[in-house]
Amino acid sequence: MDSRIELYERRLNREAAARKQAEALLEQKSQELFERKLQEQKLAETALRESEQRYQLLVELSPDAILIAAEGRITYANAAAARLFGAQEPADLLGYTMLNLAAPACRANVAAAMLDLEQNKVCPTVEEQAFRLDGTIMDIAMTRIAFIYRNKTAVQIVARDISERKRLEKQLNHLATHDALTGLPNRNLLTDRLQQEIAYARHHNRQFMVSFIDLDRFKWINDSLGHEAGDTLLKTVSRRMSGCLRKEDAVARIGGDEFVLFLRHADKDNPYEHMHVVDRVVEAVSTPMTLNGHEVTITCSLGCSSYPDDGQSAEALLQCADAAMYKAKEMGRNKIRLFDPDLRAQIDRKVRLETDLQQAIERDELMLHYQPQVDLQSGRIVGLEALLRWRHPELGEIAPAEFIPLAEEMGLIMPIGAWVIQEACKQNKAWQQAGFPLIRVAVNLSPKQLNHPGLVDFVAGCLSATALDPACLELEFTESASMDDPNTIIPLMHQLKKLGVSLSIDDFGTGYSNMKYLKNFPIDKLKLDGSFVREITTDPRSLAIADAIIAMSHHLGLKVVAEMTETDAQIMLLIARACDQAQGYYFSKPVPAEQCARLLQMGCLPLPTSGKPVLRTLMPFTYAAVGN
């Protein structure tokens, strides 16, 4: 029994010892765990503190302004925010609302932006204007994010000064929309405004007028007084025009000497309201001004179109006003012309011709007519002028005076001009091969062709392809194109001359020739303009000019061809004044190649045989006649 008790006690003791041991172990383990947890917590706290310090430093040192607003008022601002708003220190900004700082024009936007916030979502950057504390305005870019701070919604704002970028943007925008010389709106801005105005006028059933203005003879003033004087003139004219406008009107410069007025119709009961403004502008422009010590008076030609009657788009209105302006010029400059239905028909025709001209060469619709040039001593045909014709399949024959300017505008004069040179060389060679004596065929060069770098090579190519003697080709330069840019034209003429071709100046007497250049042109002939020839027997002044041109040409060793001779009297007078050659309906109209061959077969055309030359006594004939 004792031994069983003993055994039991011993077992109890063993179990108690084991329990104690287990408890001690547990105690030790939980102590360790506790210490590890404590350690971890301390580490986490340190990490958090360090991270907060880092973020605080980042916020403090951020180059962007950072502000926190709670319940609408700024409760935190960093140093950059103080700099941005011109505060001494960040604390100076505390208590302001974002609306206090927003510029008046942006307040509504800023108010909306501060409401339109979603928790923890960064809102897209907006660009607004804000006040600095000194009251000046700046442009800022601003990003916002809403978050909960002490159980309330707060907004964090990051802002940056973008005033310089905005200034540059404005400057670039101004450059893109304004003319650098006069500061007036340019064509881009004008088109924009016209489009806006059309939308407004359509909606409110209003009218307005567009006036296209071109300064008369600006080019001549620019060339003779110099470009600086030309610039001063343009600036003066721009100022004067602007000064005549009402606040609802505008003026734009859309080209060298081209301006457009945009005139609102403010008074519905007064249909002539615009015209008073237009009259004021015309009068202001033509007030004399002093340029380089010279008193200069410039006039202008105006064409006007009205919305909605003449056009419903900016382009159509400008086109109509432009067409009316051209008519005003034709009427003799310094005139105002309103657009009318006749002009509409002309515009429609122009658009049609522009479209069809593109295919005229391919469709073989172009052809050359030839007009003889006759020696006034012998009556012999000494040359031919090739004149372009366009046989339109539906509209019939179109005059070169109508389609050549179109070809120039559209950049088609190069292929067309090339075709003319090629065709004239081919035809001339064909006549020679058919047994006709050598003859020179003259071809007109458009001013645009003269600027093309490939012209000399092209002419050389045509001569060699057709094996035509270069002496049988003459190239006619217009007087104005030759005088426009003599420094380019003189070397070009020399290059062409080197090929062996002959050169002449067309329409001489109309293009304000500068004698200094004329003597340096390596030319062979001057063509006396038809406007003098037409009046040579009736107007002593035209005869005086013709006499002077003939005399000067002979002194320079040049031949003179009188253009557009139509009557016996003209021919006789020209013979008496020692003019070398004549061309005109008197001898023959320009005719197709087959008909021209019959003239060439004749060799000579009859000269007048009787009657005294009129006006012979007005200016004694002094120069000996020269051969052809």
Ligand SMILES: Nc1nc2c(ncn2[C@@H]2O[C@@H]3COP(=O)(O)O[C@H]4[C@@H](O)[C@H](n5cnc6c(=O)[nH]c(N)nc65)O[C@@H]4COP(=O)(O)O[C@H]3[C@H]2O)c(=O)[nH]1
């Ligand atoms: N009233 C009257 N007119 C006469 C008389 N004799 C000739 N004419 C016309 O006067 C113009 C003379 O040509 P232009 O001065 O070179 O003036 C030409 C020239 O500047 C241009 N042109 C013609 N063909 C060409 C060409 O192939 N290329 C270029 N670039 N221009 C050309 O077109 C202008 C007009 O040519 P066209 O209509 O053929 O008109 C021609 C001719 O038909 C006359 O006695 N009385």
